[in-house]
Structures are given as C-alpha cells and as structure tokens.
Amino acid sequence: MSNLKPIIILVDTQLAENIGLAARAMYNFGLENLSLVRPKIGWPSEKAEAVSVDALPIIKNAKCYDTLKEALVGVQYSYAFTARSREMDKKEITNEEVVKKIVLNENQNSNIAVVFGGEQSGLTNDDISLVSECVSIQTDNLFSSLNLSHAVTVFCHSLFALQNSEKNNEIRKGETRVVDHSKLHHFFDHLEHELDVRGFFEPIEKKPSMLIKLRNIFHRAELSEREIASLRGVLTSLTKYREKQEK
Amino acid sequence: MSNLKPIIILVDTQLAENIGLAARAMYNFGLENLSLVRPKIGWPSEKAEAVSVDALPIIKNAKCYDTLKEALVGVQYSYAFTARSREMDKKEITNEEVVKKIVLNENQNSNIAVVFGGEQSGLTNDDISLVSECVSIQTDNLFSSLNLSHAVTVFCHSLFALQNSEKNNEIRKGETRVVDHSKLHHFFDHLEHELDVRGFFEPIEKKPSMLIKLRNIFHRAELSEREIASLRGVLTSLTKYREKQEK
Numbered sequence: 001m002s003n004l005k006p007i008i009i010l011v012d013t014q015l016a017e018n019i020g021l022a023a024r025a026m027y028n029f030g031l032e033n034l035s036l037v038r039p040k041i042g043w044p045s046e047k048a049e050a051v052s053v054d055a056l057p058i059i060k061n062a063k064c065y066d067t068l069k070e071a072l073v074g075v076q077y078s079y080a081f082t083a084r085s086r087e088m089d090k091k092e093i094t095n096e097e098v099v100k101k102i103v104l105n106e107n108q109n110s111n112i113a114v115v116f117g118g119e120q121s122g123l124t125n126d127d128i129s130l131v132s133e134c135v136s137i138q139t140d141n142l143f144s145s146l147n148l149s150h151a152v153t154v155f156c157h158s159l160f161a162l163q164n165s166e167k168n169n170e171i172r173k174g175e176t177r178v179v180d181h182s183k184l185h186h187f188f189d190h191l192e193h194e195l196d197v198r199g200f201f202e203p204i205e206k207k208p209s210m211l212i213k214l215r216n217i218f219h220r221a222e223l224s225e226r227e228i229a230s231l232r233g234v235l236t237s238l239t240k241y242r243e244k245q246e247k
Numbered sequence: 248m249s250n251l252k253p254i255i256i257l258v259d260t261q262l263a264e265n266i267g268l269a270a271r272a273m274y275n276f277g278l279e280n281l282s283l284v285r286p287k288i289g290w291p292s293e294k295a296e297a298v299s300v301d302a303l304p305i306i307k308n309a310k311c312y313d314t315l316k317e318a319l320v321g322v323q324y325s326y327a328f329t330a331r332s333r334e335m336d337k338k339e340i341t342n343e344e345v346v347k348k349i350v351l352n353e354n355q356n357s358n359i360a361v362v363f364g365g366e367q368s369g370l371t372n373d374d375i376s377l378v379s380e381c382v383s384i385q386t387d388n389l390f391s392s393l394n395l396s397h398a399v400t401v402f403c404h405s406l407f408a409l410q411n412s413e414k415n416n417e418i419r420k421g422e423t424r425v426v427d428h429s430k431l432h433h434f435f436d437h438l439e440h441e442l443d444v445r446g447f448f449e450p451i452e453k454k455p456s457m458l459i460k461l462r463n464i465f466h467r468a469e470l471s472e473r474e475i476a477s478l479r480g481v482l483t484s485l486t487k488y489r490e491k492q493e494k
Contacts, residue, residue, distance in 0.1 A: 017264075021394055021397070024390075024393075024394055024397070025393075025394070025397055027387070027389065027390045028386045028387060028390055028391070028392075028393055028397070029386060029387055030387035030389075053390075053392065054389075054390045054392070055390065095408075096408060096412075137404070138407070138408065138411055139275045139276060139407070140274070140275060140276055140277035140407065142274065142277075142301075143271075143274045143275055143300075143301045143302065144275070145275075145300065145301070146271075146272075146275055147268055147271055147272070147396075147400075149394075149397070150268070150271070150272055150275070150396070150397065150400045153394075153397045153400050153401060154400060154401075154404045157384075157401045157404075157405075158404075158408075160385070160386070160387065161342075161343060161385065161405075164385055165343075191481075194485055195481065195484055195485070198484045198485065198487060199484075200480070200481070200484040210477075213474070213477060214477065214481070217468050217470065217474055217477075217478070218468070220467075220468045220469065221464050221465070221467045221468040222467065223464065227460070227464055230457075230460060230461065230464075231464070233447070234438075234442065234447070234461070235485070237442055237445045237446075237447040238441055238442070238445065238482070238485040238486055239485055239486075240445060
C-alpha cells in the first residue's frame with residue numbers, strides 16, 4: 001500500500017472560503033501539501049485562514065504559482081478533476097479509479113498532484129493539456145456541478161477511506177495485487193476444465209452465463225497473487241483423487 | 248438494492264451558506280428531502296437560496312420544525328452524524344457502514360432520516376437520544392472536525408457511489424445478500440471438510456491461518472445466497488468422484 005500523499009493544486013480559485021475549506025478537508029483526511037495557481041484573491045488571505053480552522057498550517061505553507069506548469073515541476077503524475085467531458089484526446093477516469101490507483105501505488109512512488117479548476121469555468125484546455133489524466137466525480141444526471149471545496153472533500157475522503165480499509169485488512173498487507181490478469185485467467189481456465197470434465201455445466205447452453213457468474217465472484221474478491229496460488233492449491237487438492245483414478 | 252432516499256435533517260444550523268451548500272450536495276448526488284430543526288437564521292433565507300445554485304427546489308421545499316421529535320414523525324430509522332464519541336449507551340457505526348445498510352436495505356423499506364447537528368456544538372444529548380444509531384466519519388487523528396456541508400457531502404457522495412456501483416453490477420441485481428451468516432459458514436465447513444480429508448492443511452499447525460486466509464477471500468466477495476449455493480455446487484462437483492470411490 002502506498003503512503004504517498006498527493007499535492008492538491010487549486011487553479012484560478014475565486015473565493016477565499018473555498019481555499020480555506022479545501023485546506024480544512026485536506027487536514028481532516030491527512031493531506032498537507034497545497035499549491036495555488038493564479039488565485040483570484042489577494043494572497044495571503046485572512047478569510048481563507050479563518051475558514052481553515054485547525055488547518056491553518058496548510059494555508060500558511062501553501063505555495064503560490066503564476067502557472068500550472070510551474071506548480072507541476074517535480075510532479076511525475078497528475079490528475080485534473082473536470083466536471084464536463086472534454087473533447088480533448090485525454091483519458092478520463094472516475095474519482096474511485098484515481099483513488100484506487102493512488103492507494104495501490106500504480107504510479108510506483110511518483111510524486112502525484114491532483115488539480116482542481118476555478119469555480120466558474122474550471123480548468124482551461126491549456127491547463128488540461130499539462131496533466132496526465134482527467135477525473136470526473138460521478139453525480140446524479142440532473143446536476144453535475146459540485147462546489148469546489150465539496151469536490152476536494154470527495155477526493156480527500158475517498159482516498160482516506162480506501163487507505164484506511166486497506167490498513168485494516170491486515171491479512172493482505174504487503175501483498176502484491178493482481179495487475180497481471182493472466183494469473184487470474186489461468187485459475188479460471190483450471191476451474192472451468194475441472195468442472196467441464198465432471199459435467200457441471202448443465203444444460204450446456206447455460207455454460208457461458210454460469211461461467212460469468214462464477215468469475216464475477218473471484219473478480220469481486222480482488223485477489224492477490226498469493227491468494228490465486230492458494231485457490232489453485234485448493235482446486236488441485238479437491239480434484240486429486242480423480243487424477244489418481246485416471247492414472 | 249434499495250432505491251430509498253433518506254431525508255436529510257439539519258439541526259441548529261447557524262450559517263445559511265451551510266444549508267444552501269448541503270442542498271447543493273444533496274442534489275448533486277440524487278437526494279431531495281431536506282428538513283430543518285431550529286435553524287439559527289431567518290427562514291426562508293435568500294443567502295441559502297443563492298448558494299444552493301440549481302438545488303433551489305430543495306431549499307424551497309425544505310420543511311422547518313421546532314423540535315427533532317416533530318421532524319422524525321413518520322421516520323422508522325434514523326442515523327445521527329456526531330464528531331465526538333458520546334458516553335451515551337448508543338450504538339456507533341461508521342459512514343461506510345450506514346451507507347451499506349441503506350443500499351442493502353437492511354431496514355426493510357423503512358423511512359430513513361440522517362441527522363446532522365449545528366456547526367459549533369453538534370447535537371444535544373437529548374436529540375441524540377431520539378435517533379436509532381450514531382454515525383461517525385473516520386478522519387485523520389489530528390483533526391476530526393468536519394465542516395457541516397462537507398459532512399453532508401461525504402454521506403451523500405458515499406451513498407450515491409455505492410448505489411451506483413451496485414447498479415453497475417448487473418449480475419447481482421435483485422439478489423438477496425447474505426444477512427444470515429450461517430449459509431456462508433456452512434460453505435466454509437463444507438470446504439474445510441473436503442480439504443481436511445485430502446490432507447490439504449499441511450503442516451497442521453498452519454491450518455488456522457490457512458483457513459482464515461481462505462475465508463477472507465469469500466468474505467471479501469460479499470456473496471449473495473445464490474452465489475453461495477453455486478459455490479457449494481462447484482465444491483460438490485469437484486469432489487464427487489471421491490464420493491463414488493468411498494461408496
């Protein structure tokens with residue numbers, strides 16, 4: 001599990017309250033590095049400080065830049081939260097996906113930045129062209145525009161909650177998750193073969209949907225490589241008398 | 248899956264912005280019923296309306312009460328978000344747990360209310376004594392006090408995200424989840440027996456930890472009753488040649 005703490009970058013922010021509230025949410029959920037790009041208010045801001053409550057050190061240590069490019073120096077991977085689907089040729093993922101990538105350390109100890117645009121018009125296309133991937137928070141279809149500090153809260157809380165649930169899962173600590181799906185697929189093939197030779201899939205027309213349901217169970221369990229090896233051991237053990245019979 | 252939409256009840260709210268922002272977050276994530284108890288501002292409030300943006304209908308339709316007791320008439324199950332651990336004899340669960348209970352409809356189509364106290368001092372002990380269970384949002388140890396509208400956002404987003412992930416899981420739609428753990432435990436016993444007679448657990452001192460790891464895989468998959476029945480069918484099929492051998 002990654003202990004990396006992404007930097008939060010707020011671009012073109014118009015309201016001091018939102019900077020203070022974003023800092024408060026960051027502090028609630030264990031993040032600490034805040035950068036501002038072209039804030040539309042005077043900086044430092046007494047209002048932002050007052051609203052941040054106990055998160056004052058985050059506001060005091062916030063770095064201020066003229067361009068997103070400068071704020072991204074030293075960052076190896078960056079995600080931009082955008083409300084609208086852009087027509088740019090940029091990969092778009094969900095909040096849940098980015099949080100999972102960070103917790104599972106898919107970017108391999110890179111310095112990560114998470115970027116949020118201004119209240120009125122979000123990020124410019126030029127700014128978006130500087131980041132690695134775009135992220136959208138899934139919302140009800142009726143109203144997709146989140147308050148800026150709420151968007152920061154959703155990200156920080158989701159990251160903290162997943163890190164926390166990973167920490168609580170002592171059994172799996174230090175194990176590598178399946179990135180390479182082929183090991184999982186070998187287990188599926190092994191299971192399918194053993195069930196096939198015993199005539200499990202009856203009627204045969206239902207085999208495809210039965211297989212999907214079975215595979216789904218194991219997909220949902222998000223198995224580590226060690227767990228897949230255990231399940232293959234279980235399968236071998238359960239079927240070994242048949243093997244002997246055949247010899 | 249439950250399509251129930253809990254009522255959000257804000258008690259003793261001091262800032263109009265927080266009511267408007269709570270309504271905005273509710274609307275972002277598909278909730279619509281808002282009740283206010285003893286708001287510390289004049290009501291209706293132009294400021295709350297302005298801040299709510301597109302969620303204006305939620306503000307316009309909000310019901311206003313003098314007491315929490317009145318606001319809870321017709322509600323069968325209620326959860327109060329509290330920051331501090333109370334010394335009252337009241338069950339306390341996490342945000343993730345309450346969201347899961349609602350999505351899995353564990354309260355069986357009851358009308359549900361989710362209650363948030365005021366910015367300064369939260370809910371009174373008297374108000375807490377009126378609700379079914381207390382909920383806390385897990386935070387970093389350094390700073391546990393969430394902004395009111397952020398707490399509402401965390402709940403509404405978590406509920407929406409889980410409902411959404413359930414909806415996307417077409418395979419399991421309409422199935423009953425395991426509430427009764429005994430079916431899962433029968434499957435565990437069945438698996439353990441079949442592995443035992445084949446000498447799977449070697450060395451035998453390691454059996455307890457091997458069993459825990461195996462059970463964990465299936466716990467994590469959150470099996471439905473139908474899925475447990477499928478897995479028992481798989482187990483029976485995989486081992487049936489041994490059964491024949493014994494006869």
